[in-house]
Amino acid sequence: MLKRLFIFLLLVLAGALASAWLVLDDKPLVEPVSRITRDDMVWAKELFQRHDPRKGAPNTLQTLTLSEEEVNRLLNYAVVLKPLSGMSVDLSPQSAQIQATLKFRPNAFGRYLNILAEIREEDGKLRLASLRVGNVPFPSWLAAGAAWLVQALLKRDDVYASLAEAVSRISLSENQLVLDYRWQPELLTRLERKSASLLVSEADRERLLSYAELIAKQIRMRNTGSSLDLPQLMRPVFERVGQRGGDAAAENRAALIALSAYVSGISMKKLLTDSGRTTRRAPDVALTLYKRQDWPQHYLIAAALSVSAGSRLANIIGLAKEEDDTKFGSGFSFTDLAVDKAGARLGELSQGDMAARIRAQLAAADTDAALCPAVADLPESMGEEEFTHRFGKVGSPAYRKIIAKIDHRLARHPLLGLSK
Numbered sequence: 001m002l003k004r005l006f007i008f009l010l011l012v013l014a015g016a017l018a019s020a021w022l023v024l025d026d027k028p029l030v031e032p033v034s035r036i037t038r039d040d041m042v043w044a045k046e047l048f049q050r051h052d053p054r055k056g057a058p059n060t061l062q063t064l065t066l067s068e069e070e071v072n073r074l075l076n077y078a079v080v081l082k083p084l085s086g087m088s089v090d091l092s093p094q095s096a097q098i099q100a101t102l103k104f105r106p107n108a109f110g111r112y113l114n115i116l117a118e119i120r121e122e123d124g125k126l127r128l129a130s131l132r133v134g135n136v137p138f139p140s141w142l143a144a145g146a147a148w149l150v151q152a153l154l155k156r157d158d159v160y161a162s163l164a165e166a167v168s169r170i171s172l173s174e175n176q177l178v179l180d181y182r183w184q185p186e187l188l189t190r191l192e193r194k195s196a197s198l199l200v201s202e203a204d205r206e207r208l209l210s211y212a213e214l215i216a217k218q219i220r221m222r223n224t225g226s227s228l229d230l231p232q233l234m235r236p237v238f239e240r241v242g243q244r245g246g247d248a249a250a251e252n253r254a255a256l257i258a259l260s261a262y263v264s265g266i267s268m269k270k271l272l273t274d275s276g277r278t279t280r281r282a283p284d285v286a287l288t289l290y291k292r293q294d295w296p297q298h299y300l301i302a303a304a305l306s307v308s309a310g311s312r313l314a315n316i317i318g319l320a321k322e323e324d325d326t327k328f329g330s331g332f333s334f335t336d337l338a339v340d341k342a343g344a345r346l347g348e349l350s351q352g353d354m355a356a357r358i359r360a361q362l363a364a365a366d367t368d369a370a371l372c373p374a375v376a377d378l379p380e381s382m383g384e385e386e387f388t389h390r391f392g393k394v395g396s397p398a399y400r401k402i403i404a405k406i407d408h409r410l411a412r413h414p415l416l417g418l419s420k
Helices: 002-023 038-051 068-081 140-154 158-166 185-199 202-220 230-244 248-263 268-272 295-309 311-328 334-349 352-364 384-391 397-412
Strands: 061-067 086-092 095-103 112-122 125-133 136-138 167-173 176-182 227-229 286-288
Touching: 038 068, 061 068, 068 086, 068 176, 086 167, 112 167, 125 140, 125 167, 136 140, 158 167, 158 185, 185 268, 202 230, 202 248, 202 268, 227 230, 230 248, 230 286, 230 295, 230 352, 248 268, 248 295, 248 352, 286 295, 295 334, 334 352, 334 397, 384 397
Parallel strands: 227 286
Antiparallel strands: 061 176, 086 095, 095 112, 112 125, 125 136, 167 176
């Protein structure tokens, strides 16, 4: 009996080794994408603004048309956020070839899992025509069966089923994808809650709800429509962070995200507990930083982005918004950009070795200056023409001079100038 079990285990091990040798490669099928740039963020924002489904009346047929280049740029953005090394698509009439690469740690069999799939359009629907994983081709009938099984399992989820039902037709042509869909307003709320349930661990969910409730309690102590200096809200929140103990970085992250949700008009309770028809609610009390109501949004949202995706991305998003404002908003403001950078720096420092020290300083912060250096003297509210006249373009010597001044102030700040 033991001999047979030993032989069986050897066969299983041999099969696993053979499978690893067959499916893993030394070279990626798709080269890793570069990091998200400022131009990527500007492009993504403009794309969403052009195709915002909320602009149309509910339940009306809407069409989204994307070029092959746009689809691949979106895939590159997804790769940065997901555990993929690279992904690309080639669009042809009635078909698409999708290539993806997953990267593994160095090993004897190869570092890359390359996947090649062909999708075909039939009557406005897509089906998997062929699939190759590494050097192993899957028969078309097996690939189609696997795709059908995955689709059937996904449709058990009511959110996925509603999303699939909203799509009425997908059309593939040379270098172009056309998607016809009927948008339902409540679908956005359901997608937000589904994303939260998938991305937020049970421990983080408890943290976020705890800080959201504390924020709500502090706000209920003020009159609706009044204002509150940002340190007066952040101080009790980070006092609670210290009282809870545990993982300082994780607690800091949850506290900053909960604060960001409040200024963004998102109800963390509605988002995470699946209650209500929307996850939105207007802040009852306006937060201020240096008497400005817009700066707490810049500061906290940049901090939340930084703890979630890194300070570089937070800075890029802040810059993209300011460039957008030169054309469509209140104008380019180095003041806003400075507060963005301050928030991103706070988020960066709140993680890792500095987490406990940042927590303590935020719990003791009692003035605006304790959170962010004064920046009101910097140029702001410049339209595109004025910005071009004074600074030329982003990255010019004149522009870099102002950025250097901002960085110098951040470096000398008692909180944001701490060394990692």
